[in-house]
Amino acid sequence: MFHTSFRYFLAATSAAMLVYLGLTLGPSIRAENERFAACKNDTSSQCLSSLGVEQAMDARFVPPHMPEVSMLAQMGRIDDAFALALRAESENEPLPEDVEATVDRMLASHRLTGALRKGKSLQEAMEMTPGVGAGTLWITALDFLGRRPYGVPARDGSTADAIPRDVVSEIAQRIVDIAQNEPVRPRISHLVEAAELHAALGNRDEALKVLQSLPRTDNASINPSENLVRLIGSSTFLQLYREAGGTHLSILLTAAAAEPDMTLAATYLEEAFTASSTKKPFPEYVWMERIIERAVDLGLQPLALELARAFEDRADTEPAIFPVFAHIEAARVLLLAGADEGEVQARLDVALSMFRTKDGKTASDASEIGSIRWGTRWLDAQARREMATLKARLGETETAIAYMAGLEQPLFSWMSMLTSEIPVQDVDLLLLAARGALSDEELAYAKLQHAQQLLLSDTGEGQRVWAQAKATELAKSDTLTGEHAVRVYSMLSRIGALVEDQRLERLGLEQMAEAALKSRRYQDLLMAGFWWNRSQQMP
Numbered sequence: 001m002f003h004t005s006f007r008y009f010l011a012a013t014s015a016a017m018l019v020y021l022g023l024t025l026g027p028s029i030r031a032e033n034e035r036f037a038a039c040k041n042d043t044s045s046q047c048l049s050s051l052g053v054e055q056a057m058d059a060r061f062v063p064p065h066m067p068e069v070s071m072l073a074q075m076g077r078i079d080d081a082f083a084l085a086l087r088a089e090s091e092n093e094p095l096p097e098d099v100e101a102t103v104d105r106m107l108a109s110h111r112l113t114g115a116l117r118k119g120k121s122l123q124e125a126m127e128m129t130p131g132v133g134a135g136t137l138w139i140t141a142l143d144f145l146g147r148r149p150y151g152v153p154a155r156d157g158s159t160a161d162a163i164p165r166d167v168v169s170e171i172a173q174r175i176v177d178i179a180q181n182e183p184v185r186p187r188i189s190h191l192v193e194a195a196e197l198h199a200a201l202g203n204r205d206e207a208l209k210v211l212q213s214l215p216r217t218d219n220a221s222i223n224p225s226e227n228l229v230r231l232i233g234s235s236t237f238l239q240l241y242r243e244a245g246g247t248h249l250s251i252l253l254t255a256a257a258a259e260p261d262m263t264l265a266a267t268y269l270e271e272a273f274t275a276s277s278t279k280k281p282f283p284e285y286v287w288m289e290r291i292i293e294r295a296v297d298l299g300l301q302p303l304a305l306e307l308a309r310a311f312e313d314r315a316d317t318e319p320a321i322f323p324v325f326a327h328i329e330a331a332r333v334l335l336l337a338g339a340d341e342g343e344v345q346a347r348l349d350v351a352l353s354m355f356r357t358k359d360g361k362t363a364s365d366a367s368e369i370g371s372i373r374w375g376t377r378w379l380d381a382q383a384r385r386e387m388a389t390l391k392a393r394l395g396e397t398e399t400a401i402a403y404m405a406g407l408e409q410p411l412f413s414w415m416s417m418l419t420s421e422i423p424v425q426d427v428d429l430l431l432l433a434a435r436g437a438l439s440d441e442e443l444a445y446a447k448l449q450h451a452q453q454l455l456l457s458d459t460g461e462g463q464r465v466w467a468q469a470k471a472t473e474l475a476k477s478d479t480l481t482g483e484h485a486v487r488v489y490s491m492l493s494r495i496g497a498l499v500e501d502q503r504l505e506r507l508g509l510e511q512m513a514e515a516a517l518k519s520r521r522y523q524d525l526l527m528a529g530f531w532w533n534r535s536q537q538m539p
Helices: 001-043 045-058 067-074 076-089 097-116 122-127 133-143 165-179 184-200 204-214 226-232 234-243 250-258 262-277 284-298 301-317 322-336 339-350 377-393 396-403 410-417 424-434 440-457 459-473 485-498 501-517 522-534
Strands: 355-357 369-372
Touching: 001 045, 001 459, 001 501, 045 067, 045 076, 045 133, 045 501, 045 522, 067 262, 067 522, 076 097, 076 339, 097 250, 122 165, 133 165, 133 184, 165 184, 165 204, 165 377, 184 226, 204 226, 204 234, 226 234, 226 250, 234 262, 250 262, 250 284, 262 301, 284 301, 284 322, 284 501, 301 322, 301 339, 301 410, 322 339, 322 377, 339 377, 377 396, 377 410, 396 424, 410 424, 410 440, 424 440, 424 459, 440 459, 440 485, 459 485, 459 501, 485 501, 485 522, 501 522
Parallel strands: none
Antiparallel strands: 355 369
């Protein structure tokens, strides 16, 4: 009797709870569903972004330093960006002393830029913007100059043409004023930024004056643009750089790129190569490769080949901490510098010998490759990806596929392996092989990322045709709905914009919005809202 009564009591309680939940949550869920339905019927950046903000604010957890905060700010939704950033930073451990001040600094450049675009003077804009510093002014000036400090252009395409030059010049002077009261290292960084702004405006005298005021310190961090070095003159800039305490070899690469006298440019590169190849305890092979790349970029092919063969010799006599990578890099620079294919293949054979077979012997064929001799499995995978890329560039697709077989994180591995130098006719064969390791959606992701990379690299008409064909092929296929769907369609829309195919761009945007509304993930909704905002094709 007791058990029967208890079962009735439990059933009645459950029913009451369901009624309660229906009465309290039902209207809220219905209202949310109605908002999603309304956005689907009349899609816009506004409704996608608003839904994204709602979902983010209701999420159980949001990470700090969310990219979605910057997206909202770039769309002019500063209040939403502030609220979301405040919530994200409040979940940080340990909690910042003044969370609001932290968020103000994050959004300061967006607020300052917005105030200046509305016609405020620089002084007025700074007074009404909390958290303004030298870095804020620098980012704002870059935005005005069309340098895309946030990675993408504004919807209206605003550039320096729409902003008086004297505003950028005034910003440069304000940066100088702020820098005078800073410690030495940030002062140097901010003074160089001020000089960069003067250089962007062609004001050599002002840029030189700022550089001459750099304080002296040991191992100063100074990373100038080619434009600044070119305007000042490479010899003069190097003198100022060294007087300020700069010592990094990267300055010689910048000086070479900025120098119109190719004999002097070659001298800079040779000096940098000698210094990096004799570094102790190991040669700086990464920098040696960059130097050779710069020589090729400058048309100094004989020098590039000479340095590539010196690189090869160094890899034999001064192994890197993980020897396989020095040999892979040697093969890469030999190929880049125009060495015979046999030289490249021989170096890749040396790299292969750094691997064991599955039964512990020295590997001699990609199909029997096991683990690397020195390093972790992550380095093992990196080496195999890089060797696969080089084999693919040489037209050996079957060997490249063998190197890729069985790698963990297959989507990342295949996207890393595909580069713009691989002939597009071979890319199709590689993607066909990737199908065995990737889902249809992952394959679409890898395919479109490569297509976008080809267009941004401007590698030629054949690659452009291939990229557009792959994007059009995806646009006609079944709609994707998985975790990568919104990113895939965002790339589809950008490819449409790059090839000036408005129909393809619009289709990508529409499918992106549809996928975001289905997933209801705040990341997807805000990304879709952002790209709709940036497109001239959509409301």
